[in-house]
Amino acid sequence: MTHSHGATGRVAAAGPETVAGHAARQTVAAARRRGRRRTSAVTAALVLVALGAFTATLALGEFDLPLPEVIRSLTGPLFAKATWESDFFVLDVRLPRVLTALLAGAAFGLSGALFQSLIRNPLASPDVIGITSGASAAAVVCVLVLGLGGMAVSFGALVGALVTATLIYLLAWRSGVSGYRLVLVGIGIAAVLSSLISYLMTTTQVSDAQRALEWLTGSLDGRSWPHAGTLALCLVPLLPATAVLARSLAALEFGDDTATGLGVRVASRRLALLAVAVALAAVATAAVGPVPFVALVSAPIARAVLRGRGPALTGAALAGAALMPVSDFVGQHLVGSTELPVGVVTGVVGAPYLLLMLATTNRSGRGG
Amino acid sequence: MRSSRGKLLSGLGATLCALVVAIAVSMGVGTRSIPLSTVVGSLFPFPPHDMDHLAVRESRLPRTALGVLAGAALGLAGAVMQGVSRNPLADPGILGVNAGAALFIVVGIDVFGINALNGYVWFGFVGAALAAFLVLAVSSLGRGGATPVRLALSGAAVAAALTSLTTAILLINVDAFDQFRFWRVGSLAGRDGSVIGEALPFLAVGAVLALASGRMLNALALGEDTARSLGRHVHRDRMWAALSVVLLCGAATAMCGPLAFVGLAVPHLARLVTGPDYRWILPYSMLLAPLLLLAADIVGRLAVRPSELQVGLMTPVLGAPVFVLLVRRRRLAEL
Numbered sequence: 098m099t100h101s102h103g104a105t106g107r108v109a110a111a112g113p114e115t116v117a118g119h120a121a122r123q124t125v126a127a128a129r130r131r132g133r134r135r136t137s138a139v140t141a142a143l144v145l146v147a148l149g150a151f152t153a154t155l156a157l158g159e160f161d162l163p164l165p166e167v168i169r170s171l172t173g174p175l176f177a178k179a180t181w182e183s184d185f186f187v188l189d190v191r192l193p194r195v196l197t198a199l200l201a202g203a204a205f206g207l208s209g210a211l212f213q214s215l216i217r218n219p220l221a222s223p224d225v226i227g228i229t230s231g232a233s234a235a236a237v238v239c240v241l242v243l244g245l246g247g248m249a250v251s252f253g254a255l256v257g258a259l260v261t262a263t264l265i266y267l268l269a270w271r272s273g274v275s276g277y278r279l280v281l282v283g284i285g286i287a288a289v290l291s292s293l294i295s296y297l298m299t300t301t302q303v304s305d306a307q308r309a310l311e312w313l314t315g316s317l318d319g320r321s322w323p324h325a326g327t328l329a330l331c332l333v334p335l336l337p338a339t340a341v342l343a344r345s346l347a348a349l350e351f352g353d354d355t356a357t358g359l360g361v362r363v364a365s366r367r368l369a370l371l372a373v374a375v376a377l378a379a380v381a382t383a384a385v386g387p388v389p390f391v392a393l394v395s396a397p398i399a400r401a402v403l404r405g406r407g408p409a410l411t412g413a414a415l416a417g418a419a420l421m422p423v424s425d426f427v428g429q430h431l432v433g434s435t436e437l438p439v440g441v442v443t444g445v446v447g448a449p450y451l452l453l454m455l456a457t458t459n460r461s462g463r464g465g
Numbered sequence: 466m467r468s469s470r471g472k473l474l475s476g477l478g479a480t481l482c483a484l485v486v487a488i489a490v491s492m493g494v495g496t497r498s499i500p501l502s503t504v505v506g507s508l509f510p511f512p513p514h515d516m517d518h519l520a521v522r523e524s525r526l527p528r529t530a531l532g533v534l535a536g537a538a539l540g541l542a543g544a545v546m547q548g549v550s551r552n553p554l555a556d557p558g559i560l561g562v563n564a565g566a567a568l569f570i571v572v573g574i575d576v577f578g579i580n581a582l583n584g585y586v587w588f589g590f591v592g593a594a595l596a597a598f599l600v601l602a603v604s605s606l607g608r609g610g611a612t613p614v615r616l617a618l619s620g621a622a623v624a625a626a627l628t629s630l631t632t633a634i635l636l637i638n639v640d641a642f643d644q645f646r647f648w649r650v651g652s653l654a655g656r657d658g659s660v661i662g663e664a665l666p667f668l669a670v671g672a673v674l675a676l677a678s679g680r681m682l683n684a685l686a687l688g689e690d691t692a693r694s695l696g697r698h699v700h701r702d703r704m705w706a707a708l709s710v711v712l713l714c715g716a717a718t719a720m721c722g723p724l725a726f727v728g729l730a731v732p733h734l735a736r737l738v739t740g741p742d743y744r745w746i747l748p749y750s751m752l753l754a755p756l757l758l759l760a761a762d763i764v765g766r767l768a769v770r771p772s773e774l775q776v777g778l779m780t781p782v783l784g785a786p787v788f789v790l791l792v793r794r795r796r797l798a799e800l
Contacts, residue, residue, distance in 0.1 A: 268789055278792055281733060285789040288726040288781030295650045296778050303643040307636065314632050390625045397618065437633055444629025448622040452603050 136412075139402045143415040147199060150422035154195040155187050158429065162186060193325040194317050197384055198421040198439065200328045204381035205388065206395030206417020207339060210410050211374035213396050214346055215367060216276040222393040223378030226279065226371070229387040230287035231261025232379065233313055234294055236386070240309045241297045248323050250312065255383035261286060262375045315388030315440025317425050324384050331380040335373060342370050343410050388440045390447045391417050397451060420447060473745050476738060480752040484533075487759040491529040492521055495766045496773070499525075527658045532762055532776070533755045534661065535653070535721045538668050538713040540754025541675040543728030544735065544746050545713075548682030549706045550613045556729035557714035559620035560707065563723040564627035565596025566715070570648060571631050574641040585648060586660050589719030590667070597711040599623050601704070612689070616703075651722035651777025653762050664716040671712030676751070678706050679744035686741065726781045727754050730788045737791050757784050 155167050162183050169179035170187040179187075209222050223229060235257020239245040245253065269275075269282040294313070298306045311318070345366045348356040353363050378392060398420075399412030424442035431437060492504045499517045504525075507518035542557040550559065557563075569592025573579040579588065604612075604619040635642040681702045684692040689699050714728065735749035761779035768774055 268793065271793055281792045282789050284726075284729055285781075285785035285792070288730070289785045292778045292781045296774070298646050299650055299775075303639055303646075306646060307639060307642055310632070310642065311636060314636070389628065393621060393625075435637060438636065441629045441633045441636070444625040448626030448629075451622040452619055 136403055139399075139412065140415060143412070143419045147415070147419040147422060150419070150426050151195050151199065154198075154422060154426050154429075155191045157426075158186065158191065160186055189321070193322045194320050194425070195422055196325040197320045197328055198317055198425050199418050200325070200332055201381040201385045201388070202391055202395075202417035202419070202421025203414040204328075204332060204335075204377040204417070205391040205421070206399075206413040206415070207336075207410060208374045208377035208381070209392030209394075209417070210396035210399070210413035211339070211343075211346070211370055211377070212392070214350055215370055215374065216280065217350070223374070223382070224283075224287065224387075226283050226375060227261035227265045227286050227290070228258045228375060228378040228382055230290040232258035232382040233387055234261075234290040236312050237294050237297050237309045240312060241301050241305055247319070248327075251324065251327075251383045254386075255379055258379035258382055259375070261290065262379070266371070311438055312386045314438045315386035315443070316438035317385055318436065318438060320385065328380055328384045331376075335377055335380070339373050339377070339410070342366065342373060346370065346410075385421075386438075386440065388421070388443050390443045391420055394447045394451050395420065398447075473739060477745075477748055477752065480749065480756065484752055484756045484759070487756055487763070488529055488533065491532065491759050491763055492525045494763055495520075495525065496771050523657075524654075527656060527661060528653045528762070529759065530658075530661055531653045531656055531720060532759045534664070534668055535717040535724070536727060536755025536758035537751045538671065538717040539724060539728040539758075540731045540735075540750035540752075541672060541747060542710045542713040542717070543730075543754070544732040544743065544750040545675050545678055545682065545706050546710050546728070547732050548678075548685060548743050548746075549703055549710075550616050551686065552613055552617055555617060555620075556725050557710050559600075559617060559624070560710055560714070561596030561600045561620055561623040561627060562593040562711065562714045563718055563725060564624040564631070565592040565594070565599075566590070566718045567645075567649065567723065568592055568596075568627045568631045571634050571641055571645055574644050575634050575638050580644060582648075582655055583657065583660055586663065586719045590664075590715050593715030593718055594711055596623055596627060597707065597715065601707055605700070605704075647775075648722045650775045651724040651780075652775035653721055653758075654773070654775070656720060660720055664720055667712045667716040671709045671716070672751070674705060674709035675713060676747055678702075678709065679742075679747050681706070682743035682747075683741075686743070722777060724758070724777055724780060726784060727758060730784055731757060734788065734791060 152164070152167070155171075156162050156164055160182060166179055166183040167187055170183045171192075205223075212222060212226075232254035236250050236254040238257075239250045239253040243253075265279065265283050265286050268286070269279040271278070298309060301309075345356070345361045348359045348361045349363065349367065349370075351359070356363050382388075395416040396409060396413040398416045399409040403409055403412050420443060421439065424446050425439040427446060428437040428439050428442040431442070489501060489504070493499050493501055497517070497520065499521060503517045504521050507515075507521040507526075512518070539557065546555050546557050546559060549555075552559075566589035569588040570579075570585045573585065573588035579585065600616070600620045600623045603623070604615040635645060681697060684695050684697045685699065685702065687695070692699050692702075717724070731754040732746060732750045735746045735753055739745035739749055757780060758776060761783045762776040764783060765774035765776055765779040768779070
């Protein structure tokens with residue numbers, strides 16, 4: 098009796114605070130739960146979209162295949178033998194193409210998110226550090242001057258991108274690299290390279306120039322196993338590296354001083370992150386050309402649907418991996434017999450979405 | 466402010482002198498060199514079959530005037546754009562001007578069969594204006610209004626969408642691509658005087674608006690809240706500034722094609738000289754940009770005589786090394 102009375106008294110004395118504290122904790126927990134639930138819902142939705150595009154690309158085309166046939170081809174002679182047409186179209190033509198699209202999209206999305214977070218600029222995409230301009234100039238030289246095609250162009254583009262990125266970094270280096278100086282040097286170098294591209298494009302046969310234009314637009318046409326395999330091989334070390342390095346990204350976003358205070362070795366971490374972002378964008382660009390917009394828009398899309406701030410790396414990678422195959426599918430089937438390169442479609446698909454998002458978010462700065 | 470008023474004024478005077486020299490050289494130099502006395506003579510009535518006089522009157526004069534006007538317009542537009550968006554990556558093209566002009570010109574070639582440079586001008590200008598209007602409309606829809614981030618993102622989005630459409634047409638129509646690839650480089654050659662006359666009113670209004678916006682841009686540079694507490698109507702100011710950019714950059718792009726590097730780099734160069742005060746950045750940009758453009762045009766005419774390289778090719782080749790060097794040398798006045 099006394100005991101219970103005492104207990105009641107204690108509860109009564111501490112009551113208001115504990116109840117308020119409890120309520121607050123519950124609210125926070127609920128908000129976190131909602132956030133987590135939203136994240137997993139969005140992740141699931143993005144994966145579903147990517148899978149849908151994957152399946153549709155494998156099944157539909159010049160030669161439509163029923164879904165069971167596609168699955169039989171994919172699983173090999175494990176269950177039942179597929180027809181040779183199915184094997185040919187699914188395994189030799191469509192699978193490498195759609196895998197290239199998925200991987201390149203993820204790499205673009207990831208690298209765009211890293212750049213935007215590192216340079217703290219919503220306009221920052223891999224073009225800033227010369228990936229696009231370097232790869233494009235090298236590819237145009239390969240196509241128009243050296244008369245190369247296929248994997249040779251991809252390899253040239255990769256070399257061009259990495260050399261240009263290194264050059265820009267070194268030119269911007271002056272006892273450390275500030276984001277602002279990096280951006281400005283990038284502008285200068287990109288302008289010179291685009292002059293080179295324009296010069297080559299205006300001094301050759303128009304048909305050759307148009308082939309170069311297709312590469313410059315970003316295209317998955319004719320991407321086969323060597324492309325998909327090389328891209329996958331490059332991503333094997335890059336994705337885990339990104340995952341490890343990204344832990345300090347959130348701290349870096351607070352600014353250099355705060356990040357140092359939080360125990361992050363700012364300069365070396367930033368260089369490592371930058372290198373990873375450059376490598377991701379470079380291998381993706383080499384594989385499919387400088388597809389516009391995927392790197393720029395994946396992170397804002399991810400952030401907007403997740404309703405969060407911060408880098409949202411996984412979301413950005415998934416958004417990129419969904420955007421690319423969808424765009425390629427649309428490009429192959431939209432205009433009758435003419436096949437549009439994926440780069441045309443990413444712009445037309447991605448842009449209105451970003452615009453809609455900008456128009457409907459009601460707090461300034463959201464979506465950026 | 467980094468330098469005193471007097472120093473900045475004399476620097477402005479020196480830039481003006483350099484520009485005058487560049488104009489004189491631009492009139493005299495080219496596939497055929499013409500002495501200065503003949504250049505001056507051709508500005509007055511002259512014997513009708515004198516080839517030197519004709520060359521100056523019919524080709525060099527419009528070309529030089531175009532260089533000066535387009536350069537000044539792009540320099541001013543670039544400075545205003547960077548001030549409004551507070552983003553070092555913002556060139557006037559961020560309003561979608563270049564992409565809009567390009568799309569309309571390609572449609573003009575593809576659908577209406579336009580094939581003269583003079584015919585491009587109106588298509589280019591209307592396209593530039595519509596694209597910019599779209600960007601501004603979208604970016605000011607949400608509750609926050611046209612904040613720099615929204616402006617940048619919606620500009621990038623509209624530009625990407627329009628460019629994709631342009632590319633789609635170019636990949637399907639070889640003939641359109643054959644014409645368009647030359648326009649896209651950006652050139653001062655082959656435009657006649659009437660083009661300049663048509664664009665002049667737009668340029669004049671745009672220049673007045675831009676030059677008057679120095680104080681406003683200074684206030685905006687302090688941040689939206691501070692600007693508001695200084696008595697600025699932030700939204701209205703941004704719209705005026707955007708209008709001047711559309712007029713200036715739209716007219717320049719319609720006349721010469723997209724010359725992105727000028728609008729992007731020159732304000733940064735001006736900022737290196739003047740510090741962050743837009744009342745100085747604007748006039749410096751207005752004089753430095755045509756200087757760069759004319760110098761590039763002159764070098765382009767001399768580099769591969771008797772042929773020539775378009776100004777759009779030469780501007781970055783000439784400007785970028787200087788730009789990178791200066792960016793490395795100086796302590797940067799950030800936006």
